[in-house]
Amino acid sequence: MSVHTLAVRCRNIVKVYETGGQKVTALDGIDLDIATGELMMLVGPSGCGKTTLISVIAGILDQDEGSCEVFGKDLAAMSDQKKLAFRASHIGFVFQAFNLLPSLTATENVSVPLLINGVKRVEAERRANSILEEVGLGDRTTSLPAQLSGGQQQRVAIARALIHDPGLIVCDEPTSALDHETGHTIMQLLKSTVLQANRALVIVTHDSRIFDFADRTAKMDDGRILKIM
Amino acid sequence: MYHIALKMLTGDRGKYLGIIMGLTFASLIMTQQPAIFLGLMTRTYSFITDVSLPDIWVMDSKVQFVDDIKPLQDTELYRVRGVSGVEWATPMYKGLLRARLANGTFQSCFVVGLDDATLIGGPPIMLEGNIEDLRRSDGVIVDIDGVRDKLTRPSREPGGKSVPIKVGDSLEVNDHRAVVVGIAKISRTFQAQPIIYTTYSRAKSYAPRERKLLSFILVKAKSGQDFSMLTRRIRESTGLAAYTRQEFMDLTYDYFMKNTGIPINFGISVLLGFMVGAAIAGQTFYNFTLDNLRQFGVLKAMGTSNRTLLKMILLQAILVGSIGYGLGVGSTALFGYFMHDTILAFKFTWQLLIFSGVGIGLICIFAAVISILKVIRLEPAVVFKS
Numbered sequence: 078m079s080v081h082t083l084a085v086r087c088r089n090i091v092k093v094y095e096t097g098g099q100k101v102t103a104l105d106g107i108d109l110d111i112a113t114g115e116l117m118m119l120v121g122p123s124g125c126g127k128t129t130l131i132s133v134i135a136g137i138l139d140q141d142e143g144s145c146e147v148f149g150k151d152l153a154a155m156s157d158q159k160k161l162a163f164r165a166s167h168i169g170f171v172f173q174a175f176n177l178l179p180s181l182t183a184t185e186n187v188s189v190p191l192l193i194n195g196v197k198r199v200e201a202e203r204r205a206n207s208i209l210e211e212v213g214l215g216d217r218t219t220s221l222p223a224q225l226s227g228g229q230q231q232r233v234a235i236a237r238a239l240i241h242d243p244g245l246i247v248c249d250e251p252t253s254a255l256d257h258e259t260g261h262t263i264m265q266l267l268k269s270t271v272l273q274a275n276r277a278l279v280i281v282t283h284d285s286r287i288f289d290f291a292d293r294t295a296k297m298d299d300g301r302i303l304k305i306m
Numbered sequence: 307m308y309h310i311a312l313k314m315l316t317g318d319r320g321k322y323l324g325i326i327m328g329l330t331f332a333s334l335i336m337t338q339q340p341a342i343f344l345g346l347m348t349r350t351y352s353f354i355t356d357v358s359l360p361d362i363w364v365m366d367s368k369v370q371f372v373d374d375i376k377p378l379q380d381t382e383l384y385r386v387r388g389v390s391g392v393e394w395a396t397p398m399y400k401g402l403l404r405a406r407l408a409n410g411t412f413q414s415c416f417v418v419g420l421d422d423a424t425l426i427g428g429p430p431i432m433l434e435g436n437i438e439d440l441r442r443s444d445g446v447i448v449d450i451d452g453v454r455d456k457l458t459r460p461s462r463e464p465g466g467k468s469v470p471i472k473v474g475d476s477l478e479v480n481d482h483r484a485v486v487v488g489i490a491k492i493s494r495t496f497q498a499q500p501i502i503y504t505t506y507s508r509a510k511s512y513a514p515r516e517r518k519l520l521s522f523i524l525v526k527a528k529s530g531q532d533f534s535m536l537t538r539r540i541r542e543s544t545g546l547a548a549y550t551r552q553e554f555m556d557l558t559y560d561y562f563m564k565n566t567g568i569p570i571n572f573g574i575s576v577l578l579g580f581m582v583g584a585a586i587a588g589q590t591f592y593n594f595t596l597d598n599l600r601q602f603g604v605l606k607a608m609g610t611s612n613r614t615l616l617k618m619i620l621l622q623a624i625l626v627g628s629i630g631y632g633l634g635v636g637s638t639a640l641f642g643y644f645m646h647d648t649i650l651a652f653k654f655t656w657q658l659l660i661f662s663g664v665g666i667g668l669i670c671i672f673a674a675v676i677s678i679l680k681v682i683r684l685e686p687a688v689v690f691k692s
Binding site for chain 1: 307309310313314316317318600601604605607608609610611614685686687
């Protein structure tokens with residue numbers, strides 16, 4: 078761990094939602110450090126605050142109290158514009174429902190983060206094809222999401238999360254929509270290809286079948302981290 | 307990112323065609339109904355348009371529109387000729403008379419009497435015969451639409467189609483023999499009665515005996531004359547009304563606008579069309595954005611700025627708006643083309659193109675603005691909800 082730098086540093090994160098006049102504390106004083114080269118899993122029952130926590134870590138939700146630094150930058154202190162730019166260049170996303178754009182081919186879907194970062198379309202698609210090759214979908218570059226299996230769609234989503242070489246990748250239930258074997262393959266891909274010395278991986282999951290892939294696991298309940306294993 | 311916006315738009319063919327259809331319909335109804343309205347209103351003054359040579363029309367001061375004939379005494383012609391700045395002045399008779407057809411039925415026709423010497427004010431296009439043929443005994447020229455529609459002879463075979471009268475046929479106008487010496491193409495008029503051209507003196511003989519039979523005095527101004535000054539001089543020295551061609555057309559147009567239900571009826575139709583078109587197109591476009599909200603959320607989470615998303619939505623709106631507008635306007639133009647030779651009134655002007663363009667633009671902007679607000683307010687964390 079000593080050779081690795083700190084990717085995420087959360088201190089006393091509090092997030093309260095107000096729904097129907099009632100206050101619900103989603104995060105209640107979270108402290109968490111995640112280093113580069115580390116695969117951190119956030120586990121716990123539904124409603125325990127896992128998704129809220131990765132939303133805060135990924136800079137798409139602001140906490141009410143505390144600080145969350147990603148690569149030394151306090152996202153809550155950034156302007157919206159800077160936060161967008163930071164997210165576009167430093168963070169990759171893998172979603173439970175894949176969230177691929179249905180009318181775009183695999184290549185086009187994967188090239189989206191590069192386009193957001195201002196890379197020319199031709200170059201973006203060239204790099205997208207190359208990374209699709211890496212995740213084993215070199216022969217499906219022109220397929221639409223609807224023409225791909227669940228596992229293939231998740232590979233496209235992983236390629237999309239990787240293409241702009243972000244330092245932090247957040248994955249929300251990446252295997253829960255997949256069968257056991259495909260989920261296992263996806264986790265192997267994440268561990269072998271995605272996880273690197275200069276990159277941290279945070280995975281939110283309920284799926285106990287993949288717990289073994291984690292370097293560390295933070296068990297959450299009622300908006301708190303109960304223990305880190 | 308713009309090609310992504312276009313692919314998002316065209317990816318679902320059904321919805322894409324739905325939006326296009328909505329906008330096409332809106333554009334069609336926004337142009338077709340007003341074009342019919344304009345065509346109809348143009349007909350109210352088409353008789354004036356067809357008489358192109360005179361600069362000024364002189365008539366009784368109480369005349370409200372072109373078919374509102376209040377006859378003058380023939381002596382008024384000489385008074386007008388005496389006004390300074392008048393190059394020439396000719397008489398014109400216009401009156402609704404009964405023509406008796408070969409099968410014994412009667413048909414009301416507008417009889418137009420032209421100056422015997424010059425035949426000024428005649429039909430603009432002669433299809434058969436010549437305007438000078440009016441000088442032949444009992445000669446009349448009839449308009450082609452009247453010939454086809456109302457001035458027909460019964461078929462010789464029982465139940466057969468009636469036959470349009472032709473050059474050489476005769477008919478009776480107010481109990482006077484008239485021989486068709488020519489057939490002319492004229493602009494259709496609002497009243498839709500056949501028009502029979504003849505000489506002024508013959509028209510007077512057809513008309514019921516009255517002391518006053520002069521309907522209009524057609525005036526040509528001397529070269530370099532200011533028309534408004536000349537009309538003022540004619541008014542002051544004769545007490546008659548004098549209008550330039552455009553003023554007389556405007557007078558007629560305004561009369562029909564103010565005194566008939568045509569504008570309000572068409573106005574309601576156009577307004578309803580606009581509202582229905584706007585509702586369909588706006589709703590479909592808004593639904594399209596709602597359906598794609600999650601996709602916009604994904605783009606937002608990955609770092610796409612609101613500004614880029616706005617541009618993407620605007621591009622989508624401009625594209626569907628342009629296609630819908632083009633198809634709608636094109637359909638209206640085709641409609642006009644196929645109705646060209648029918649009784650339907652239709653006039654498609656560049657102002658209508660602008661009007662419908664602005665209308666479609668407003669619909670698209672409205673739909674895009676509502677959609678944009680939804681996307682701006684969108685919380686990107688929505689992407690983590692399964």
